[in-house]
Amino acid sequence: MNSAVAHEGEFSFKLLLIAITATLGGFLFGFDSAIINGTVTAVRGEFNLSAGMTGFTVSCALLGAMIGAWLAGYCATRFGRVNTMVISSVLLTASAVGSAFSYSVEALIFWRFVGGIGVGFASVIAPAYIAEIAPSSIRGRLATTQQMSIVIGIFMALLVGALLVKLSGGAAQPIFGELEAWRWMFLSEVIPSVLYGVLASRLPESPRYLIQNDRETEAREVLKNVVNIANDSAVDNAVAQIKGSFSTTVKRSFADLRSQKGFLLPIVWVGILLSVFQQLVGINVIFYFSTVLWNSVGFDESDAFAISVVTSFINVAATVVAIVLVDRIGRKPLLMMGSAIMCVSLAVMALAFGSSDTVNGQLTLPEPWGPVALVAANLFVIGFGISWGPVVWVLLGEMFPNRIRALALGLAAAAQWLANFMISTSFPVLAEAGLHIAYGFYAISAGLSFLFVWKFVRETKGVTLEDMPEH
Secondary structure (H helix, E strand, O other): OOHHHHOOOOOOHHHHHHHHHHOHHHHHHHHHHHHHHHHHHHHHHHHOOOHHHHHHHHHHHHHHHHHHHHHHHHHHHHHOHHHHHHHHHHHHHHHHHHHHOOOOHHHHHHHHHHHHHHHHHHHHHHHHHHHHHOOHHHHHHHHHHHHHHHHHHHHHHHHHHHHHHHHHOOOOOEOOOOOEHHHHHHHOOHHHHHHHHHHHOOOOOOHHHHHHOOOHHHHHHHHHHOOOOOOHHHHHHHHHHHHHHOOOOOOOOHHHHEOOOOOEOHHHHHHHHHHHHHHHOOHHHHHHHHHHHHHHOOOOHHHHHHHHHHHHHHHHHHHHHHHHHOOOOOHHHHHHHHHHHHHHHHHHHHHHHHOOEEEOOEEEOOOOHHHHHHHHHHHHHHHHHOOHHHHHHHHHHHOOOHHHHHHHHHHHHHHHHHHHHHHHHHHHHHHHHOHHHHHHHHHHHHHHHHHHHHHHOOOOOOOOHHHOOOO
C-alpha cells in the first residue's frame, strides 16, 4: 500500500478554521504564560516577596503545566481530544478569576497552579489533534498555527498589560473601580478561555481516536469532510492504515513508552530532549521577565512594557516565516539554523551584561552595550521564532508512532514544563548574581542544541503519521 495515498487530503477553509479553533488553546497557553510579565513588580510589592519567592510565584504555574501535560496524554487517550480541550478551558477560566481576586500569595500560587494545569492540557492536545486531522502535505504548516497562536497570545497579553499600565499609571495602581491594574490583567483571560471552551466543544473528534475506540463510521465522516480525502477507496486505505498502526495486544498506558529492557524508547528520549532544549535556551526569561529586565537597565515602566510588546510582535513575524518554510526546507534545517542564531545572540547578550555597572542601586549598561543588548535580544527572539518555537511543537505532534503519540507527547511536554519551571525560577536568583552568567548558560545550551539536532533528530517532512518509526 502506498502510505502517502491513504492520507492525501486537500486544504480547505473549513480545515483551517478547525485548526485555528484547536489552537485557541495555544493562544491561552501564550496569554497565560505572558500575562504574569506585567504583574511581577506589582505582585512582589503587594506581598513583599523575596527574589526567590518572586521566581516561584511566577513559575508555579509551570509545575501545574507539567502535571497537566502529563495527565493530558491519558485524558486524550481515555476521553478524547475534544473533551480534553474543554477541560483545559474550565481550568483556565477558574484560574483567571481566582488569580485576580487573590489577597494572599498562597492563594495566588494556588490559582496560578490550577491555570498551569489547564495550560499543560492545551499545550499537548492542540499539536496532537492538528497532526491527526491534517493531510501530510500541509501538516507542518497547520501544526505551526499552534505556535502562531502561542505567540499571538503572548503579544496580546503584553499589549493588554501595557494598555492597563498606561491607563492606570502603574500595575499597582487601581483602575476601573478598586481593583489594581495587575488584577485586571489576570481577569482579561476570562473572555478567550470561555470562548475556547465553547468553540472547542463543537470540533469533530480525531479520526485516530475514533478508530481506536471502535467508532469507525464517525472516523470515516471526519476523513471525508475534514481531512478531505476524496473517494471511498482512499478512505478505506486510510482506515486500514490507521488500524494497522495500533497494537491490539497491548494496553494503552505509559508502559508502552518503554522498550523490552525497561528503558524509555529512543524516540521518546528524543522528544523529551527536544522539549528540554527548547527551554534551556532561556526564551521564557524574555517573556516572563522582559519588562523587569529592561526596567532594571534604565527604561521606565511604560517604555519597558513597550519594548516587551515590540519583542513579542517580532516573535509573531518570525513565526510567519517558520510557517512558510517548515514544509519547504524541513524541520531539521530550521532547528539547526535557529540554534546557530540563538547561540551567537545570547553570547552577545552575555558580553553586554558582563559590562554592566550598578549606579545608585540601578543596573546600567555603558555605551554602546545598551542598544547592542536590545538588538541581540530581539535577534535571539527571531532565531527562536523561526525554529525552536514552532518546529518543536510540529515535531512533537508528528514524530511518535500512532499507538503512543498522545502519551509520548504528554511526557515530552511535561519535561518541557519542568525545564521551563527550573529556568524561570532560577532566573531572578541568577540575575542577582549577574545577568552575564544567566545568558552565558543559555548561549551554551543553544550551542548544545545544535549538536543534538544534528546527531539525533530525524527529518519528518512529508512522512505520514503511520510511517513514523518506533525508535
